[in-house]
Amino acid sequence: MALVVKKFGGSSVATTEKIMSVAKRILGEKKPDDKIVVVVSAMGDSTDNLIKLAEGIDEEPYKAGYSRELDMLLTTGEQVSIALLAMAFQKLGQPAISLTGGMVGMRTNSVHTKGRILGISPERVHEELDKGKVVVVAGFQGVDRFGDPVTLGRGGSDTSAVALAGALKADACEIYTDVDGVYSADPRIVKNAKKMREITYFEMLEMARLGAGVMQPRSVEMGQYFNMPIHVRSTFTDKPGTIIREDYTLEEKDFEIRGVAHDQKVAKIAVLAVSNTPGIAHKIFAALADANIDVDMIVQSIRNIDKNITDMVFTIALDDLPEAKKVVDKVAEEIDAGTVLVEEDVAKVSIVGAGMLGSPGIAARMFGALAHAGINIDIISTSEISVSCLIKGSQITEAVNAIHDEFFPDK
Numbered sequence: 001m002a003l004v005v006k007k008f009g010g011s012s013v014a015t016t017e018k019i020m021s022v023a024k025r026i027l028g029e030k031k032p033d034d035k036i037v038v039v040v041s042a043m044g045d046s047t048d049n050l051i052k053l054a055e056g057i058d059e060e061p062y063k064a065g066y067s068r069e070l071d072m073l074l075t076t077g078e079q080v081s082i083a084l085l086a087m088a089f090q091k092l093g094q095p096a097i098s099l100t101g102g103m104v105g106m107r108t109n110s111v112h113t114k115g116r117i118l119g120i121s122p123e124r125v126h127e128e129l130d131k132g133k134v135v136v137v138a139g140f141q142g143v144d145r146f147g148d149p150v151t152l153g154r155g156g157s158d159t160s161a162v163a164l165a166g167a168l169k170a171d172a173c174e175i176y177t178d179v180d181g182v183y184s185a186d187p188r189i190v191k192n193a194k195k196m197r198e199i200t201y202f203e204m205l206e207m208a209r210l211g212a213g214v215m216q217p218r219s220v221e222m223g224q225y226f227n228m229p230i231h232v233r234s235t236f237t238d239k240p241g242t243i244i245r246e247d248y249t250l251e252e253k254d255f256e257i258r259g260v261a262h263d264q265k266v267a268k269i270a271v272l273a274v275s276n277t278p279g280i281a282h283k284i285f286a287a288l289a290d291a292n293i294d295v296d297m298i299v300q301s302i303r304n305i306d307k308n309i310t311d312m313v314f315t316i317a318l319d320d321l322p323e324a325k326k327v328v329d330k331v332a333e334e335i336d337a338g339t340v341l342v343e344e345d346v347a348k349v350s351i352v353g354a355g356m357l358g359s360p361g362i363a364a365r366m367f368g369a370l371a372h373a374g375i376n377i378d379i380i381s382t383s384e385i386s387v388s389c390l391i392k393g394s395q396i397t398e399a400v401n402a403i404h405d406e407f408f409p410d411k
């Protein structure tokens, strides 16, 4: 007997036919005593469509003030797919029940649209499994201490699934999606991307954080926290996928870097002519932190040494732009800075790999590949296991391919 948590993403449950196929596949593989929990996302593009609906009311629905209502709206997407999947199981003769985030005891903080899981009390899940039911759980959602729905950020069903697998002490956690594993770059952009058989939490977290959307970053953190290996695999084939785990177990380690990630959902903000005095950076970034806005690459450059004036440039997630602009405009006025400029035609391309620690030549090769392709680098940032470059948004496909060709040449 095994307790398995399986998560199916939006494209895997995009139509009722696909929902029926998911139910059939699960039952086809289920051994009589297996306990199965299925976490699902909203059907197809329905989360995007719900956001578009909200845009009919206000073109900036992510603006502070709406976030609770946006969560009320977005959580309906997953409620549709869980009900349909539970019905599909019942139609096939398998008892099943659908449960929302609140019903499975998924407790979150109250940061609407970017909630974090505080704890899970999955007694109800155990009870229903003990009755012989397949339990179908709404991903992407939990409830806060007021009982209000809170979503976990885009792609958050991955995190729901891994957290639930950890809390249930599941024997396995499988993420079914529209690709058959984690690749050395997004296979939709890089045709010769290589599939990995395994990757460590450490490297996968960095890939995900830098834009590899196949897993939400927090789901990888959850996997590491619970030491729960995560199997990323295809909904449409039964080929083995990629295992995300603590350490490599195979001899597949002769790579210079692990992968190339990219992120097009970024924006750049520049606060020009800021006084180069103590406390200024703190004022800008504390105001953004108070608004729950993550800041990514930060550059402070001297523009006029005589007048002791600098420019402060940083990047944020594109969804946060309207709110961030408001916050920064206000602080800029308070600190008597110059103009606040915003640029949306930007994207970030990154290389990731634990192996690059102490190998300065790797960053140089990345810059060389970009130069060779005629791509200008706007900002560079590094972490222990990654190097990122901000470039023009329209050049991202070319950039990812140029860097991938450099590190993963076809033999």
Ligand code: ADP
Pocket (backbone or CB within 6 Å): 008, 009, 010, 011, 012, 041, 155, 176, 177, 178, 179, 181, 182, 183, 184, 185, 186, 187, 188, 211, 212, 213, 214, 215, 259
């Ligand atoms: P789901 O709806 O199943 O959650 P997502 O669209 O969130 O699916 O994630 C799967 C997508 O992630 C793939 O279609 C692929 O385009 C993208 N992706 C980005 N980087 C990678 C990568 N390194 N490996 C595999 N897929 C990637």
Ligand code: ASP
Pocket (backbone or CB within 6 Å): 009, 010, 041, 042, 047, 048, 077, 139, 140, 153, 154, 155, 156, 157, 158
């Ligand atoms: N439906 C949500 C989204 O589109 C959650 C998810 O798919 O993981 O972001």
Ligand code: MG
Pocket (backbone or CB within 6 Å): 009, 155, 158, 213, 214, 215, 216
């Ligand atoms: Mg996803």
